[in-house]
Amino acid sequence: MVTSSKVMAERLMLTALKGGRNTRILTLNGKRITKMPSALEKLPNLRTLDLQNNRISKVCPELRTLTQLTLLNMGNNHLQEVAEEIKYLTSLKNLHLFGNRICRIAPGVFDGLRRLILLNLNDNKLTSLPEDIGRLRSLTYLSLNHNNLTVIPKELCSLEHLCELHLNYNQITCIPEEIKCLQNLQQLFLVRNNIEELPKEICRLAKLRILDIAGNVIQIFPAGFQDLKLREFYCEGNPLFLKRPIVAPQPKDLWTLREIAARFVLCLLNEEDPLIMDAIESYPEVKEKLSKAKKCAICRNPFLSEWLECVYFVAPSKNWKISRNLKLIPIQTLVCSYQCFDQRDPDIFGIAED
Ligand SMILES: [Zn+2]
Missing domain, CATH: 3.80.10.10 (Ribonuclease Inhibitor)
Incomplete structure (x- = not known):
């Protein structure tokens, strides 16, 4: 052979x-x-x-x-x-x-x-x-x-x-x-x-x-x-979040000084405050950092590095051919504070940390 x-x-x-x-x-x-x-x-x-x-x-x-x-x-x-x-x-x-x-x-x-x-x-x-x-x-x-x-x-x-x-x-x-x-x-x-x-x-x-x-x-x-x-x-075989209410802990928001300053500046930038818009041009590193800001899903205000991670669920598009057991897709959403978290709509769930 x-x-x-x-x-x-x-x-x-x-x-x-x-x-x-x-x-x-x-x-x-x-x-x-x-x-x-x-x-x-x-x-x-x-x-x-x-x-x-x-x-x-x-x-x-x-x-x-x-x-x-x-x-x-x-x-x-x-x-x-x-x-x-x-x-x-x-x-x-x-x-x-x-x-x-x-x-x-x-x-x-x-x-x-x-x-x-x-x-x-x-x-x-x-x-x-x-x-x-x-x-x-x-x-x-x-x-x-x-x-x-x-x-x-x-x-x-x-x-x-x-x-x-x-x-x-x-x-x-x-x-x-x-x-x-x-x-x-x-x-x-x-x-x-x-x-x-x-x-x-x-x-x-x-x-x-x-x-x-x-x-x-x-x-x-x-x-x-x-x-x-x-x-x-x-997406079968992934530990996807399931839709169930999660009781999130309710501590007071305690932000770092950096976060407080960032939110203050972000707010002024949002309002197109001429003084701060001018000043920021002299600090390209700060500008770069602030460009990574996120928006609160509830109040729409910007924040930088401290947030509550939440989840909401959407039905997959009818045009998608999907895994048999997939009913809802968990989508990440970020909330700026516990104050906003308390005002969230019922479709948004907190993610409990374990
Ligand atoms: Zn908010």
């Missing part, structure tokens, strides 16, 4: 070599090959190289001569890294490296892949992504399911053509606010990670149609989440 597939692989290779400059496609799928054929350098016009389901543990140096290659499939092999040679494949559009043992991406490897549209690195051992992932300017599809990633690097968020991002079964704990830059993102899959909250910037993904965050540790969604124009939304 071993011999026959080896013999067959050699025959296929010989046929390809006879074609020489005319050979466009070489398929050596499932031939128990352990070493990449170095004769590849004799096929300079190769467009498609399919070596999936073999036992290759290293890319051969001759690979770099295949500058016309548009598709390389080395899925299900024994590779341990995305090797430097790959950066010379400057015509590459589709790169499949799923089902290997990749734990390392050679520095600069993404530099040459300016035309890459699809990158599939599912089922590997990656713990991080290099910053130069942002160099994959043409990328529209990125799949990294079943790795050991803990963060989404903000450089990934500069991939402005990205439509689909698959990050299921990793150990990601948070999503960077830069996610808002992925303005062409239509499908985002984050099943089975350790995400505690979604940043409010996710609400700015105007083209997002499918969001799957099943199996995380999300309790509440950011304000505005209900306005996303989703078609499919899955």
Whole structure:
């Protein structure tokens, strides 16, 4: 059996070599090959190289001569890294490296892949992504399911053509606010990670149609989440807040001096007080901090860093296809004081701290 597939692989290779400059496609799928054929350098016009389901543990140096290659499939092999040679494949559009043992991406490897549209690195051992992932300017599809990633690097968020991002079964704990830059993102899959909250910037993904965050540790969604124009939304297996009245403790509001000062200045700015508007220009750091102010859901007054986190519940849009058991989505809302909390409408619930 071993011999026959080896013999067959050699025959296929010989046929390809006879074609020489005319050979466009070489398929050596499932031939128990352990070493990449170095004769590849004799096929300079190769467009498609399919070596999936073999036992290759290293890319051969001759690979770099295949500058016309548009598709390389080395899925299900024994590779341990995305090797430097790959950066010379400057015509590459589709790169499949799923089902290997990749734990390392050679520095600069993404530099040459300016035309890459699809990158599939599912089922590997990656713990991080290099910053130069942002160099994959043409990328529209990125799949990294079943790795050991803990963060989404903000450089990934500069991939402005990205439509689909698959990050299921990793150990990601948070999503960077830069996610808002992925303005062409239509499908985002984050099943089975350790995400505690979604940043409010996710609400700015105007083209997002499918969001799957099943199996995380999300309790509440950011304000505005209900306005996303989703078609499919899955969130089973998250400890979402349920609609039930919570008896919040009622201590007196005790703000720090900083908060009192901030609220005072914010109020004057709101009233467009000319003196304070003029003065603030001399303190860019203060201005920057105050720009992060939030608005009370009850009195609409601004505040800076001390608030009561509350929750209200909205029915998901009828246009969303959703998880079967999802009746209401808990949405975060912030209240500036216990005084306002006491005047809240009955649909807003306090969140008891445990
Ligand atoms: Zn208030």
